[in-house]
Amino acid sequence: MTFAPLVAVPLAAGLSAGLVIALRPLLVRYALARPNARSSHSVPTPQGGGIAVIVAAIAATGLLVAGQADDLAVIEVVVLGLAATALAIVGAVDDIRPLPASLRLVLQGLVVAGLVAAVGGRLLPAIPLPLERGLAILAGLWFVNLTNFMDGVDWMTVAEMVPLCAALALLGLAGGLDPLPVLVAASLLGALLGFAPFNRPVARLFLGDVGSLPIGLAVAWLLYRLALDGGLASAILLPLYYLADATITLVRRAARGERVWEAHRSHYYQRATVNGLSVMGVVTRVFVLNLGLAALAGLTLLWPSWPVTLSALALGAGAVAWVLRGFSHPRPKMG
Template identity: 35%
Template sequence: MESVSSQMMIAFISAFVLCACLLGALYYLLPSHFLAAQKNARSNHTIPARQIGGLALVPTILILLAVFYSFAGLSGRTVVLLEVSGWLLWLTGLLDDRYDISVRLRLSVQLLGAVLGIAALGNDFQLFTFLPFWLEFGLLVFVMLVWINVTNFMDGLDLMTVSGLGIPVLWIAVFAGLGLAGMSAGYLAALIAGAIMGFALFNRHPAKVFLGDSGSLPLGMLSCFALLLFAQQASVWLALLLPLYYVLDASSTILMRLCEGENIFVAHSRHAYQKAKRAGHSVWSIVGAVALLNVALGVFVFLGLLRPHAWVLLGITLSGVIISSVLLLKFRTTPTQ
């Protein structure tokens, strides 16, 4: 147990230090106008920010994963597929940040990245034993494709990725350190969480840096992979509970836009956290509320791991949905000032 905890800590600290140092170097060495995102009608940041976070965060995760994958118990095939998918999405995101590539090309590459990411799980991976392999494979590819885009959509406010995704992924590493989750999910989660916390040094309010597509697209693939591993090792419901705020905010926003006849592939600013920002909530109050929610959800999942009985899982799932929905409703119903 102590050895596993030490490995999780080493992975986290290594990713934190490398990402922070690399991003610091890029911030001061690259021209100030490079990948600079100017404010517009959809913006929620208060000063012009640079979309260079992914240039440090993703290489940090992928390099450390390639160097230390054997500690996580991942096969060489799995790591190769993750690396190819990650670098492909990273390059596509960088080109999109720089040149604004077409939606069709972007989605095509995302689909390929999702196929590679799900293939990395292996032929023996299965969450739903009642489904044939090919059907579950297609379903998981769709889930990963959606999650890649959700991660991209939600990186629109200072520290939102840190509080909304960093904390849930960090919980997986904590569970692995406690022997409640597998090393494969825990080690990758520790690398992801450490890199996100290194990114947080530059993304704190008022944010100087955002991920950009080069960061959010591969981060979505890698975090989805870690969550799917955790789902197999623990429970689908518990894995879904960890990032529940992201799931509810993104899904409710997509449904609202579809019902109103909007093109969901066009950039927008209608997420609950964005509406709360425009309504006058401070950045710290929004991301702080999401962070506290994710801490509470992690505690619920911890209880579920300790007592994996049907009534316990039902109780914590309902509790998680209720408190997440209350926060989402508060964000959405606050009158705009």
């Protein structure tokens, strides 16, 4: 197994941190996020740190991709890079001058559809290929948006995506995954680590839609590739907290007749801060939960059997439910 992923992590981390330092003065001037009724921050804070994350991840992958796989696989990663860049542009525009929800959704759908078309293989061979591709586009579109929805407090995306990408990189080094997705995961891991010090509560820089949208796309692609390679259970376990919080919240809001496309503060992690838990307390719990989910996902790949898979899924679902329940209840007042 090549050691390119081990090189990708520090390379992307250094590039990301350097770009943040270089770009921050411009972001302070042109991309300042001012607090509003739905914000989790109380002072104006620059956003757009995702530019550094995405550029660093793409650059590290591009520099190390040679010799990792066949030409068709490399073309797929090139399409991923172009798709991530397109979503980053959409996000950058939306960060500076918000776009209509309908236009955002159409543009995201086109980008996701282009990426799905570039991915070969079948996940659901029992259904017609056009239906499978349509379901994949819907799933990808939802994951892109839920990643954006969940990026609502400092370090939340770091707490979710760092364990996920680290798990994929480690499993790849153990020989359990294809080289190219492993390289992409390692590059994204490094880029997020380089960004993390600047987003630590209380954040000096936000990721912004320019980062959350393409990160969601890249991780959706990684999980789709993992599922296609026989790791469907692990592809469910790794993002299970994000999937549960975002999906349950969407269903609850829709049932109440709310405009689900509008910004809000009713996600479980947001309710936790209202209920008295600090931002650091929230993201620490999410990070630890995701370490556990990553371990369970690894078990399903290393020991693939129905008893192990079902047990891992049940334990993962129970752990997520326990955290969500804790987030939804007020903290007891001390003294």
